[in-house]
Amino acid sequence: MPAKKRKLPTIDASRCLGCHACVEACPFDVLAVESYVAKVVRPEECCGVVLCAQVCPNGSLTIRDEGEVVTRVPLTEHLESERVPGVFVAGDVTGMPLIKNAIAQGDRVARRIAETLPRGSAPAGALDVVIVGAGPAGLASALRLGGEGRSCVVLEQGALASSILSFPRGKIVHDPPLSLPVEGDLWLEETTKEALVAQWQRIVRQRRIDVREGSRVTGVVAEEGVFRVAFVTGDREETLVARRVIVATGRRGSPKALDVPIAPEAEGRVHYALVDAAAFARKRVVVVGLGDSAMEAALAIAKQPGARVTVVARADGFVRGKAKNVAEMERAIAEGAVVVRFGAEVNAIGARQVRVGRRGGGGPVDTLPADAVVVLVGGQPSWDLLEKIGICAPEQKVAGPENFAEAGAYESASEAGG
Numbered sequence: 161m162p163a164k165k166r167k168l169p170t171i172d173a174s175r176c177l178g179c180h181a182c183v184e185a186c187p188f189d190v191l192a193v194e195s196y197v198a199k200v201v202r203p204e205e206c207c208g209v210v211l212c213a214q215v216c217p218n219g220s221l222t223i224r225d226e227g228e229v230v231t232r233v234p235l236t237e238h239l240e241s242e243r244v245p246g247v248f249v250a251g252d253v254t255g256m257p258l259i260k261n262a263i264a265q266g267d268r269v270a271r272r273i274a275e276t277l278p279r280g281s282a283p284a285g286a287l288d289v290v291i292v293g294a295g296p297a298g299l300a301s302a303l304r305l306g307g308e309g310r311s312c313v314v315l316e317q318g319a320l321a322s323s324i325l326s327f328p329r330g331k332i333v334h335d336p337p338l339s340l341p342v343e344g345d346l347w348l349e350e351t352t353k354e355a356l357v358a359q360w361q362r363i364v365r366q367r368r369i370d371v372r373e374g375s376r377v378t379g380v381v382a383e384e385g386v387f388r389v390a391f392v393t394g395d396r397e398e399t400l401v402a403r404r405v406i407v408a409t410g411r412r413g414s415p416k417a418l419d420v421p422i423a424p425e426a427e428g429r430v431h432y433a434l435v436d437a438a439a440f441a442r443k444r445v446v447v448v449g450l451g452d453s454a455m456e457a458a459l460a461i462a463k464q465p466g467a468r469v470t471v472v473a474r475a476d477g478f479v480r481g482k483a484k485n486v487a488e489m490e491r492a493i494a495e496g497a498v499v500v501r502f503g504a505e506v507n508a509i510g511a512r513q514v515r516v517g518r519r520g521g522g523g524p525v526d527t528l529p530a531d532a533v534v535v536l537v538g539g540q541p542s543w544d545l546l547e548k549i550g551i552c553a554p555e556q557k558v559a560g561p562e563n564f565a566e567a568g569a570y571e572s573a574s575e576a577g578g
Contacts, residue, residue: 167223168206169213173197175220180483182212182221189451192480201480232543232552238272239265241551244382246403248273249551251297252410259296259356260339266300266408267341273404274308282403283386287311290389290402292377292545294320298408299360302369304341313400314369315391317376321360342367380405380549409545416538418448422509430509430533434460442466443531446514448506450475454536455485461534462497470528471500474519509533 169182169191178196188205191198191212198221200206213223233249234242241247250265273289282288289305291298294316305312343363364371372393379390389400415432422430434453437460447458450473462469478486492498501516507525508515514533517525546552 167210167225168203169200169221170224171198171200172220172222175218177218177220179217181215181217183480184482184484185211185215189480194479233546234551234553239269240272241549243553244550246382246387247380247405247407247549247551249407250301251293251295251408253407253546262295262297262408263300263340266297266406267304269406270301270304270308270310270341273406274305274310277310277403283401285401286386287313287400287402289313289404289406290315290387290400291406291408292380292389293408293410294371294373295408295410296321298406299364299369299371300341301406301408302371303343303363303367306367306369307342312370313402314371315375315377315389315400316371316373319373320364320371321357377545378548379545405549407546407549407551415535418506418509418535418537420506420508423511425511426509426533429531430535432535434534434536437461437464440464440467440532444468444529445470445532445534446506446528446530447471447534447536449473449536449538450478450481450500451536451538452481452485454534455481455489457534457536458498459485459488459492462492469498470530471498472504472506472514472516473500473502474505476503506533 176197178193178198180193180198182198183191183193188202190200190202190206192201193199194201210223213221233253235249235254236242239248239250239254241249248269250269251262254265270289277288288310289301289312291301291312291314294314298314298316299321302312302314340363363369375391375393375398377389377391378397381388381390386401386403387405389402389405391398391400417432434457437457440461441464443466445461445467447454447461447469448471450471454471454473458469458471461467478489489498489500493500503519504516505519506514507517509530512529512531514528514530515525516528517523543552
């Protein structure tokens with residue numbers, strides 16, 4: 161069988177308008193505008209959804225088969241692991257972004273399990289399914305399985321819908337309605353994260369879905385027709401036995417931390433997500449990074465009463481990001497609402513101050529007063545669990561055309577501009 165080809169964007173630089181439409185459409189920051197021309201800067205993150213080509217106003221961006229498909233998680237057409245049958249995958253980790261897609265995939269794998277898993281043949285004490293992750297995909301799977309009369313437990317290392325909770329307060333997260341398994345269409349008066357999470361919590365209570373928050377899965381082992389799922393809750397090591405496993409953990413992994421000294425008394429004031437900008441009212445805040453997440457955070461904090469915001473960015477200017485965010489940042493800088501230290505990096509974080517020097521070292525080191533530090537320099541996708549389970553292939557670079565950046569040449573999704 162010939163190797164599958166991966167679909168990736170190709171830009172005709174002579175025709176590109178530099179309008180940022182493709183950049184704003186891409187969910188995974190694959191594209192950026194540099195010197196007024198769109199470029200592919202993160203080919204390994206391309207999910208092949210082709211939204212970028214759909215919004216290109218003059219057809220200068222097209223989708224072509226470029227290089228062999230390199231899949232970290234080889235799956236069948238039913239989203240079942242090729243390497244470990246009985247383990248299914250749903251959500252962002254499959255390469256399909258957006259809440260609606262995650263819900264659809266969670267429903268799809270749950271239907272497949274319900275259709276193919278014989279009833280009444282489970283070993284004593286074994287569940288039908290253990291679901292890893294309580295985001296949209298995991299909860300959709302749980303809803304469908306519950307509706308089919310199947311037993312399941314959802315293990316979530318954080319909180320229910322924590323991937324949505326990590327969005328900034330008031331952020332619009334979807335277009336209504338959301339079609340949920342069993343529940344049907346979910347219409348919300350507001351399409352913000354708060355409204356969506358509140359509905360998820362209501363559904364979990366009403367449907368009596370067994371979601372165990374604060375439970376981090378450490379391993380999944382196949383054993384005589386079942387899977388032993390090991391997890392840690394607090395300081396307790398526990399195990400569940402299930403006939404099938406659904407991995408719905410997302411693909412963004414853990415936030416990238418700064419590799420700088422942090423004073424013990426400052427650790428509680430260093431944040432790796434902006435949940436509620438209002439919490440920073442009347443505070444001196446240093447935001448590290450200049451990607452879209454960092455710019456949105458800086459702008460949201462700057463709107464709070466008495467807040468003073470300084471952005472520390474390694475880049476020498478706005479080299480990427482949505483046009484709207486860049487324009488708002490430039491306006492905020494002109495109005496004095498935000499100060500940006502370009503070409504700089506954080507050297508150390510103290511109790512109430514941050515030491516900032518020039519990128520790469522050399523030159524003077526300044527001390528900035530800081531009641532809080534918000535670090536938004538991208539994420540480090542964690543494949544550890546998938547590798548332990550055995551469903552994850554060794555990491556490889558994605559082959560692509562010459563204008564593709566080498567994998568690893570970027571700093572991170574947010575840090576690429578900061």
